[in-house]
Amino acid sequence: MTRRDLRGLEGLDALVGRPFTARPEEVDLGAVPARLAAALGVPPVPDTTPVVEEGAWTRDGVDGLALRWSTGFGPDTRAWLLRPAGERAPLPGIVALHCHGGMKFHGKEKIADGPVDEPRAAAFRAEAYDGVAVANAFARAGFAVLAHDAFGWSSRRMRREDMPERTLRAAADAIAARGGALDDAARYDLHAGPNEDAVAKILGVLGTSWGGLVARDDLIAARVLAARADVRPGGVVLVGLSGGGARAALAGALDERVVRATAVVAMMATFDAMLDGYIQRHTWMLMNPGMARVGEWPDIAAARAPRPLFVGFARRDALFPLRGMLDAEARLRAHYRRAGAEHALHTAWVDRPHSFGADTQRAFLAWAGALSS
Numbered sequence: 001m002t003r004r005d006l007r008g009l010e011g012l013d014a015l016v017g018r019p020f021t022a023r024p025e026e027v028d029l030g031a032v033p034a035r036l037a038a039a040l041g042v043p044p045v046p047d048t049t050p051v052v053e054e055g056a057w058t059r060d061g062v063d064g065l066a067l068r069w070s071t072g073f074g075p076d077t078r079a080w081l082l083r084p085a086g087e088r089a090p091l092p093g094i095v096a097l098h099c100h101g102g103m104k105f106h107g108k109e110k111i112a113d114g115p116v117d118e119p120r121a122a123a124f125r126a127e128a129y130d131g132v133a134v135a136n137a138f139a140r141a142g143f144a145v146l147a148h149d150a151f152g153w154s155s156r157r158m159r160r161e162d163m164p165e166r167t168l169r170a171a172a173d174a175i176a177a178r179g180g181a182l183d184d185a186a187r188y189d190l191h192a193g194p195n196e197d198a199v200a201k202i203l204g205v206l207g208t209s210w211g212g213l214v215a216r217d218d219l220i221a222a223r224v225l226a227a228r229a230d231v232r233p234g235g236v237v238l239v240g241l242s243g244g245g246a247r248a249a250l251a252g253a254l255d256e257r258v259v260r261a262t263a264v265v266a267m268m269a270t271f272d273a274m275l276d277g278y279i280q281r282h283t284w285m286l287m288n289p290g291m292a293r294v295g296e297w298p299d300i301a302a303a304r305a306p307r308p309l310f311v312g313f314a315r316r317d318a319l320f321p322l323r324g325m326l327d328a329e330a331r332l333r334a335h336y337r338r339a340g341a342e343h344a345l346h347t348a349w350v351d352r353p354h355s356f357g358a359d360t361q362r363a364f365l366a367w368a369g370a371l372s373s
Contacts, residue, residue, distance in 0.1 A: 004277035020296040024334035032303040039290035040212035057115040078155035079148035082139035091144040092372035093236035096135040100243030104192035105185040107153030130357040146225040151213045170194040210284035218251040226258035235260030241356035246286045253303040265312035265356045273324025298331040306341030312360040314352045
């Protein structure tokens with residue numbers, strides 16, 4: 001029976017081969033990071049990045065510090081560093097990675113409260129995060145948390161006037177279909193969808209990809225946080241939901257310097273199972289060209305085994321087939337058994353739709369706290 005995503009392409013998978021169907025024991029995890037970097041076309045990551053501090057605030061038990069830095073192209077990255085109010089000692093570091101969510105007008109604002117309220121971002125959290133600004137919650141729990149905008153989002157988003165004509169026409173049609181009564185943020189997000197496909201073509205011509213550029217942004221952010229005097233030495237934890245989980249897995253696999261552990265929430269299944277009607281539900285951050293030459297998605301997440309890895313599964317996740325999630329968990333366990341580190345893999349299942357809810361947040365904090373004790 002033909003997989004739904006291969007209808008009209010019958011025979012192509014056999015013609016090109018799918019190396020990611022290899023059994024776990026046949027996968028050389030040590031080769032995955034280099035293959036991943038080549039497939040994504042990750043540009044060089046600077047060793048150090050000058051950072052500008054732009055203002056501080058305190059609210060709801062959290063001290064915030066606004067940061068800005070250049071990645072070398074496009075608009076500067078803007079980020080918020082969050083810590084427990086009044087705490088001066090170095091703290092364990094977490095890089096909190098915002099999701100995709102079909103919302104690119106906002107980035108870090110979807111997971112963090114800054115100096116002013118962002119009602120639209122806060123409304124988005126109701127379904128995705130049980131209404132919690134998770135970056136602030138992690139800070140109140142005793143961590144130094146960095147929430148930054150990735151390439152394509154918020155401070156790193158492309159201006160509408162710089163988008164190609166095809167994107168503008170598609171967005172105009174979408175806006176007209178909604179009656180045109182939209183605020184600027186909603187209008188922007190109707191541009192961002194078609195523009196993601198348009199930009200993917202440009203990045204491919206240049207030898208890179210959405211996944212490669214977002215991973216580079218995240219690697220820079222991890223190095224920025226790890227280098228701070230108010231962050232404990234020994235590396236930082238990456239954590240994210242959905243597209244943020246994809247970012248955590250990619251950057252975690254690519255880094256051998258500052259990432260000490262990775263947490264992937266509601267972004268784990270096998271590519272093989274996802275070919276049965278799920279591929280088109282995902283973004284270019286996950287579905288980068290050439291991924292079949294790298295390995296299965298759980299192979300990428302486990303590439304740095306025995307490094308600690310947390311994976312949160314939502315049993316009613318409409319973006320992933322249950323079979324693919326179960327197969328991914330089994331594959332992850334096989335990799336960690338081979339590494340002699342079954343204890344370093346923690347999986348958490350919840351009976352929920354696609355989300356990073358309060359139960360998974362508690363499980364993550366318990367896991368991250370144990371790493372730091």
